[in-house]
Structure formats: structure tokens, C-alpha cells
Amino acid sequence: xxKRSRKKKESILFKLAxxxxxxxxxxIMAYGLQCYSATTPNSNxxxxxxxxxxxxxxxxxxxxxxxxxxDDNTTYKMxxxxxxxxxxxxxxxxxxxxVDFVMFTGDQIDKSFEKELRAFLPHAQNLKYxxxxxxxxxxxxxxxxxxxxxxLDMVNKANPDFAFKKPYYSFVPKKGFKVIVLDxxxxxxxxxxxxxxxxxxxxxxxxxxxxxxxxxxxxxxxPVIEPFASAGHRLLNANEVRTIIETHKNPIxxxxxxxxxxxxxxxxxxxxxxxxxxxSYPNAFRMISVSNHRKKxxxxxxxxxxxxxxxxxxxxxxxxxxxxxAGEEQDHSGTFEIxxx
Numbered sequence: 001x002x003k004r005s006r007k008k009k010e011s012i013l014f015k016l017a018x019x020x021x022x023x024x025x026x027x028i029m030a031y032g033l034q035c036y037s038a039t040t041p042n043s044n045x046x047x048x049x050x051x052x053x054x055x056x057x058x059x060x061x062x063x064x065x066x067x068x069x070x071d072d073n074t075t076y077k078m079x080x081x082x083x084x085x086x087x088x089x090x091x092x093x094x095x096x097x098x099v100d101f102v103m104f105t106g107d108q109i110d111k112s113f114e115k116e117l118r119a120f121l122p123h124a125q126n127l128k129y130x131x132x133x134x135x136x137x138x139x140x141x142x143x144x145x146x147x148x149x150x151x152l153d154m155v156n157k158a159n160p161d162f163a164f165k166k167p168y169y170s171f172v173p174k175k176g177f178k179v180i181v182l183d184x185x186x187x188x189x190x191x192x193x194x195x196x197x198x199x200x201x202x203x204x205x206x207x208x209x210x211x212x213x214x215x216x217x218x219x220x221x222x223p224v225i226e227p228f229a230s231a232g233h234r235l236l237n238a239n240e241v242r243t244i245i246e247t248h249k250n251p252i253x254x255x256x257x258x259x260x261x262x263x264x265x266x267x268x269x270x271x272x273x274x275x276x277x278x279x280s281y282p283n284a285f286r287m288i289s290v291s292n293h294r295k296k297x298x299x300x301x302x303x304x305x306x307x308x309x310x311x312x313x314x315x316x317x318x319x320x321x322x323x324x325x326a327g328e329e330q331d332h333s334g335t336f337e338i339x340x341x
Contacts, residue, residue, distance in 0.1 A: 055292040057177050057217070060093045060102045060129075060304075062086075062285040063257030064277030066110040066138065067120040076260075077279045078315045079110050081308070085278050086123045088306050089285050096287060099129045100173050101161075103181075105257035105275065106136025106221030112146045114154070121158040130161035135185045136221040136258065137192050148187070168200055170207050176292050178211040180204065184222035184235060194222025194235040194258070201237075201244060208248045215251045215290060215297050223256035225272040227263035227331075228324060246270050251297040251338040253290065262327030264301065269338050271299055274331075278306070281315040282326045296337050303332035 065086050068079035078085065093102055104124070109116040117139075124131055133155060140148055148167045155162050167183035182204065184194035196204070208216065222235045224242050235241065245252060246267065253271040260277035262284070275286045283306040291298045306312050316322045 054174065055176060056289055057100050057173050057215075058096075058098050058287070058289040059100055059173075059217075060089075060096075060285060060287050061105055061219070061255050061273075061275050062089055062093075062102060062278055063105040063221075063275040064107040064136065064260055064279060065104065065120070066107055066277065066279040067116060067123070068110040069116060069119050073318070075318050075320070077110070077277070078283070078311055078318070079279055081311045082110070082279050083119075083123065084308060085283060085306055085311065086120075087126070088308050089278055089304075090123060090126050092285075092304055092307070093287075094126070094128050099287075101179075102127055102129055102131040103219050103255070104131065104133045105219055105255060106134045106184075107138040107257065107277075108133060108136065110138055110279075112139055112141035112144050114146050114150065117146065117151060117154055121154065125158060131159065132162060132179075132181065132219075134181050134219050134221050134257075135167045135183050137185055137194070140185065140187065142187055142190055148183075168203065176214055177290070178207070178214040178216045180207050180216060180218045182218065182220040184220050192233045192258075194233075195237055196235070196241055201240065204241075205244050208244065208252075212248065212250050215292055216248075216253070217290065218245070218252065218254045220254070220256055222258045223272070223274055224254060225256070225263070225265055225274070227259045227261035227274045227327065230259065233258060249341045251340060253288075253299055253338075255286075255288075259325075261325045262303070262331040264331050264334065264336070266336055266338075269341065271336055271338060273301065276325055276327075279315075280325060281312065281319045281322050283308070283312045283315055294340075296339050299336045299338065301333055301336070 066077050066079050067082045071080050073080045109120050140146055168181055170180045173179055184196055186195050224238050226234055249269055251269055256274045260280045261274055262276045263274040265272045276282055276284050278285055285304050287302040287304055289300045
């Protein structure tokens with residue numbers, strides 16, 4: 001091999017080695033820069049590295065479906081269209097990737113009859129994600145056959161992911177999260193007010209005490225914080241319940257129904273979210289993701305309206321004070337941060 005050929009080969013090898021060295025050096029510098037930036041006060045580098053599906057819970061809240069097998073609406077509820085509205089919500093949820101569970105926050109049915117619940121269940125079974133329920137005041141009725149025990153037994157048989165025997169319960173959807181479902185229904189008289197008895201309050205405090213390092217998601221029908229004042233619908237011991245919740249300083253989000261109205265309010269480490277009725281204007285539900293970071297929890301809330309616009313338009317015409325139920329723009333969607341203490 002001639003000198004010129006050898007020099008040309010050596011030059012190519014030198015350039016290749018130099019290029020490889022440059023790439024390695026660039027990678028080391030980039031890694032060093034990232035490590036440095038992670039130590040600066042305004043950096044989210046470590047959060048972004050470790051932020052993944054394992055520390056994010058994504059769920060849908062569907063409230064006040066008021067499923068009804070009859071064919072008449074009221075001035076307040078498009079209950080004759082309840083099956084169509086529910087199917088639309090189920091389809092929207094199923095089209096959403098990565099949902100961990102769906103929570104129905106009460107009044108799944110409009111009248112507390114076994115036939116109504118039996119008609120509701122096949123629609124809920126079309127969900128491809130696990131689903132759970134809270135009790136609403138329309139779900140069981142004093143003196144009626146559809147007792148909480150019968151209701152839960154029917155849901156247990158229809159839903160392989162639901163195995164709870166009490167109307168209040170808790171579970172862990174992922175490590176670092178706790179779901180608490182409360183029963184706010186008064187069953188010794190006919191009323192739309194709510195109440196949580198001493199036994200359940202003690203249980204709630206114990207659950208929260210045992211979850212001080214977790215992000216807690218609480219679901220209930222009758223709200224702790226009212227979207228608007230209504231003496232005939234409020235939680236009678238709301239102040240006591242609120243005190244128990246807000247005594248705890250870990251991130252807590254409370255998801256409510258009953259008032260058919262949209263509302264989002266934050267008090268320090270506790271976020272209160274009321275979701276409107278699927279069967280009343282604005283005929284909407286919510287899609288929520290909650291993400292754990294090192295020093296904060298980020299809650300992203302999406303307001304999902306029905307795609308059945310003709311039904312929604314009629315519902316708006318029929319309901320009194322539609323804006324009251326729709327809420328303000330800030331009550332619809334948004335991203336909220338809860339600082340970890």
C-alpha cells in the first residue's frame with residue numbers, strides 16, 4: 001500500500017474517531033447540564049424524568065345520570081334521553097387513552113326501582129375501564145325494595161371490578177394515591193339533604209390519618225362546598241366533614257355531585273370540584289388527571305360536554321337559570337397545583 005493511500009486511510013479513521021469523541025463529549029456535557037439544572041430552584045428536570053404513568057391517575061367523573069326507562073322529560077331533567085346521554089359519555093370515555101377508572105358520583109338512576117338499576121347497568125358495562133359508584137338520594141328510597149344492600153349486590157354481580165359490601169369504601173388505584181368514597185345519603189326520612197354519621201366520620205378520619213403520605217381523592221354525592229346555596233340540598237354536617245378533611249395537610253381533591261352544577265374551588269391543599277348532571281344542562285362530565293411530583297401535585301380538569309347538541313340545546317331552553325348550573329369559565333377546565341407540605 002502506498003504512502004498516499006495509507007495517509008488517506010489514517011485521515012478517515014482519525015475523522016471517524018474524532019466524530020465519535022465529539023458525540024460522547026456532547027452527551028456527557030448534556031447530562032452534566034441537566035444534572036446541574038435539576039439543582040436550581042426553578043427546574044423541573046427531575047420531575048420530568050420521573051413523571052410517567054406510574055405516578056399519574058386518570059379518571060372520569062360522571063354524575064347524576066338519572067337513568068330513566070320512561071319517555072317523559074321534566075323542566076329540569078332530560079331523563080327520557082338519559083340512555084343516549086349516558087351512551088355518549090361512555091363512548092367519549094372509551095375513546096380516551098389511559099383511563100384508570102370511572103366514578104359515578106350518585107343518582108345513577110332517577111327512580112329507586114330495581115328495574116331502573118337493571119336497565120342502567122348494561123350501559124355502564126360498556127365501559128372498557130373499571131368503574132365505581134357512590135350513592136345518591138335517588139338511588140335508594142326509604143321503605144323501598146331497592147335498599148343499599150340490594151343495590152350493591154346488583155352492582156357486584158354486574159361489575160367484576162366492584163366488590164364492596166358497604167356504601168362507603170376505599171381503594172388504592174396506584175401507589176401514592178388513595179380513593180375514598182363517602183355515603184352522604186339520609187335513609188330514615190325522605191329528604192334531599194345529606195348527612196355523614198359518626199361511625200363514617202370516624203372511619204374517614206382513620207382513612208386520612210393512614211394516608212398522610214398519599215394524594216387522596218374523595219368522591220361523594222352531596223357536596224361539602226355548595227356550588228350555590230340550597231337549604232334543602234346541603235350536607236347538614238358539612239362544617240364537621242370539612243374540618244376533618246382540611247385538618248390533614250397532604251394533597252386532597254374532593255369530587256361532588258347532587259347540585260347539577262359546575263364549580264371548582266381551592267383552599268390551600270384541598271381542591272373541591274362539583275360536576276354537573278349528565279341529564280341536565282350543561283349535560284357534561286369531567287375527565288381528570290392527577291400527577292404526583294416531588295413537591296407538588298398537579299390536577300388537570302377537562303370539562304367534557306355531550307356531543308348530542310340537539311338534546312343539550314333543548315335542555316338549556318327547559319332549565320331555569322342555565323348559567324347557574326353551567327358555572328363560570330373557571331369552573332369548567334383548568335390546571336391546579338397543590339403544594340406538598
